[in-house]
Amino acid sequence: MSSMHSNSFDIRQLEAFAAVMSAGSVTGAARLLGRSQPAVTRLIQDLESDIGYALLHRSGPRISPTARGLLFHAEVERHLASLAHIRERANAIGLDEPASLTIAATPSLAAGVLPQAIAAVAPDLLPRHLHVQALAAENVVQAVLARSADFGIASLPLEHPGLEVHWVADAPCVVALAVSDRLAGNDVVRLADLADRRIITLANPYRLRHRVDEALERAGVTPQRIIDVNASMTALTMARAGLGVAIVEPATVCGVPLEGIIMRVLDHTIPFLFGAISPAALPMTPTVAAVIDAARTVALAMPGCRLHDSSGDDALADTVYGQTLLSEEAPS
Structure with a gap:
């Protein structure tokens, strides 16, 4: 041809x-x-x-x-x-209703943050059609840049001149254990206690995984057996089946409690950094603004979660790539 x-x-x-x-x-x-x-x-x-x-x-x-x-x-x-x-937006315009809304988020944030955030928004601000896409973090960024999503929530890094970062938060990672695990009785789990265990964690080396690996190295732990996955829910179900202990971000564990799994604090703080983004220079609708604000409130309800100043690119880069957020003290 x-x-x-x-x-x-x-x-x-x-x-x-x-x-x-x-x-x-x-x-x-x-x-x-x-x-x-x-x-x-x-x-x-x-x-x-x-x-x-x-x-x-x-x-x-x-x-x-x-x-x-x-x-x-x-x-x-x-x-x-x-x-x-x-077609949906044309119908909404004709009915003087809020336009359809497309949100892109990583699977953990789509499951662990968005449902409560959307539920907190005034019903009259929500459109008839709401689209939630669970995507890899890099694809969330691309969807927002391409404007195929009205906004996104994803793990960092999120720097891009075509994006407006509305808020950035970090919450300490947790360890998820089967209720029958020998460490389940501990309020705080030491990374050193995991030296002989199979560790289940996320695979993406450019986001959370490198901070997990760095924390293990600081604790002198070199895992001999690892299962890496691309979604926290998979890690949790693996841990529930007794295949190992899962070091995961807290959004999934807090937002989607799983029977047979308990969450424990780690003695090293491993920050999970995430934020809300929208296309730069594009006015936000009241609906988008309300969901972004509600998502921030839900995020801050996670244990130990805190907000960062997202206005300075250099400061944000330090937050994402710096070593200072890795602490040897257990979160209070």
């Missing part, structure tokens, strides 16, 4: 392609869309003809996406979501 023949697409073609990717077959896509199988096949063929390359591998009734098809699908999903949001 040659290069792209047309710069515009029929929305039906994009919907057909998205449905095929979702259902895994043309037959399934036809059922999802309420169209005939030949009609869906033709829409996909026309789309491939328009863009100039194959989106699907075909082997009899079996289909699978090409490498280009996978990349194109990500763009199609974003486009269709944007169109849906435009």
Whole structure:
């Protein structure tokens, strides 16, 4: 096939392609869309003809996406979501109601902070349609920069000239233990007590993980067995199953109490740093302002949580990357 023949697409073609990717077959896509199988096949063929390359591998009734098809699908999903949001916002404008709201947050903050924050906002400020996307921290930043999210809550670092940082907080990490764990009776768990234990913690080396590793090193602990995960809830369920002790941020443990798990303070303060962001130079709606403010209040209810001045870039960088927040004293 040659290069792209047309710069515009029929929305039906994009919907057909998205449905095929979702259902895994043309037959399934036809059922999802309420169209005939030949009609869906033709829409996909026309789309491939328009863009100039194959989106699907075909082997009899079996289909699978090409490498280009996978990349194109990500763009199609974003486009269709944007169109849906435009429809929602158009309806809200016509009804003089708050516009639909899209919030991007890391999984721990989406589960541990946002529900209470949204519940605290006056009902008349909440739109009919509220979208919450649980994303990796880097993707939260990108969603806010691309304005596919109205605002975001994510772990630091968050520095970017296209972002406005509304508040930054840090809360000490905790250790989560199965209720039957031999350390469960301790009010404060020493990192030194974990030297012979399997440690479960988060994997991202550019955010919380490097502070956990640094604290363990300061305590003279070199874990021989580690499970790293990409979500705190996974770490908690691993700990509950007796697979180890979990060193995690406090948002998930406080916001989503899990039966069979207890939370204990560590003798070393390992700061979990997070903040609320929105696109720079974009006026906030009353709804966005209210949720951001409520999220700050919920965050401050976590044990030991404190706010930082987010106005100075240098000071914020020191907070994120500096060594001073790692303390050998147990939080009060």
